[in-house]
Amino acid sequence: QQQVKQSPQSLIVQKGGISIINCAYENTAFDYFPWYQQFPGKGPALLIAIRPDVSEKKEGRFTISFNKSAKQFSLHIMDSQPGDSATYFCAAYSGAGSYQLTFGKGTKLSVIP
Amino acid sequence: DAGVIQSPRHEVTEMGQEVTLRCKPISGHNSLFWYRQTMMRGLELLIYFNNNVPIDDSGMPEDRFSAKMPNASFSTLKIQPSEPRDSAVYFCAILQGAGAEAFFGQGTRLTVV
Numbered sequence: 553q554q555q556v557k558q559s560p561q562s563l564i565v566q567k568g569g570i571s572i573i574n575c576a577y578e579n580t581a582f583d584y585f586p587w588y589q590q591f592p593g594k595g596p597a598l599l600i601a602i603r604p605d606v607s608e609k610k611e612g613r614f615t616i617s618f619n620k621s622a623k624q625f626s627l628h629i630m631d632s633q634p635g636d637s638a639t640y641f642c643a644a645y646s647g648a649g650s651y652q653l654t655f656g657k658g659t660k661l662s663v664i665p
Numbered sequence: 666d667a668g669v670i671q672s673p674r675h676e677v678t679e680m681g682q683e684v685t686l687r688c689k690p691i692s693g694h695n696s697l698f699w700y701r702q703t704m705m706r707g708l709e710l711l712i713y714f715n716n717n718v719p720i721d722d723s724g725m726p727e728d729r730f731s732a733k734m735p736n737a738s739f740s741t742l743k744i745q746p747s748e749p750r751d752s753a754v755y756f757c758a759i760l761q762g763a764g765a766e767a768f769f770g771q772g773t774r775l776t777v778v
Contacts, residue, residue, distance in 0.1 A: 586766070595669075595756050595769030596708070641708060643767075652721065653698065653760065653767055657707035 556644050558656025565663050571629035573659045575642035578623065582644035587616065587627050588655075590639045599640070600627070632663045671757050671770035678777055683745040686773045688757030689738060696720075696760040698767070699732055699742050703753045711755075714740065747777045 558575045565571045575585075586601035602609045602616040602625065609616045615628040629636055642656040670689040678684050690697055698713040712722040714734045722732070729748070734740040744751055758769040 598766050655708040
C-alpha cells in the first residue's frame with residue numbers, strides 16, 4: 553500500500569491555541585487529500601479536504617495547507633476548543649484507476665481548558 | 666453514519682470460532698472498503714471493492730480473512746478461525762461522488778478471547 557505518514561502521534565493544546573498536524577505522502581498519483589475526525593465509539597467523519605491545484609483551503613477554524621512540491625499537507629485548527637478533542641486522520645486518494653483511500657496513523661488531539 | 670450500517674456493533678468470541686461481520690451501505694456508492702483499527706497500527710485497509718468486484722485484497726492479513734460483496738447493498742468480512750490478535754474495531758466505508766467522500770459505519774468492536 554502507498555504510505556501516508558502523519559505526525560505527531562498525539563498532541564496537547566491549550567484552549568484557544570493552534571493545533572497543527574502534518575502529513576507527507578509519496579505517490580504523486582494522489583489527487584485528493586481529506587482529513588477525517590473521529591470521536592470515541594464512532595467512525596471517522598470527513599472534516600475538510602483539498603485537491604492539489606490549490607495551496608490552502610479554509611473552513612471556519614479549520615485550514616488545510618498543501619505543498620505539492622514537498623508532497624506535504626497539514627491541518628491547522630485555530631482557536632482550539634475542548635470539543636475538538638478527537639483523533640484526526642489525514643488521507644490520500646487516487647481516482648486514477650486504483651480508487652484507494654489511504655490513511656495516516658492518526659493524531660490524538662487533546663484540548664485542555 | 667446512517668449511510669453505512671454495520672452489524673454487530675460488538676462481538677466477543679472464543680479463539681478458533683468463525684466470525685462474520687456485516688455491512689449494509691446505502692445505494693449510489695462507487696467503492697466499498699473494509700478497515701481494521703487498532704491502537705498500534707491505526708487504520709489499516711484490508712480490502713476494497715469497486716462495483717462489487719474486489720480490487721485489492723493485499724491488506725488482508727492472512728488466509729483466515731475473507732470478504733465478499735454479493736451485491737451493492739451488502740458485504741461481509743469473515744474470519745475463520747479467529748485469533749486473539751484479530752481483536753480490533755472493524756470499519757466498513759463507502760466512497761460516493763466525484764469528490765470521493767468516504768462514509769464510515771459505526772464499526773464492529775471484535776474481541777477474541
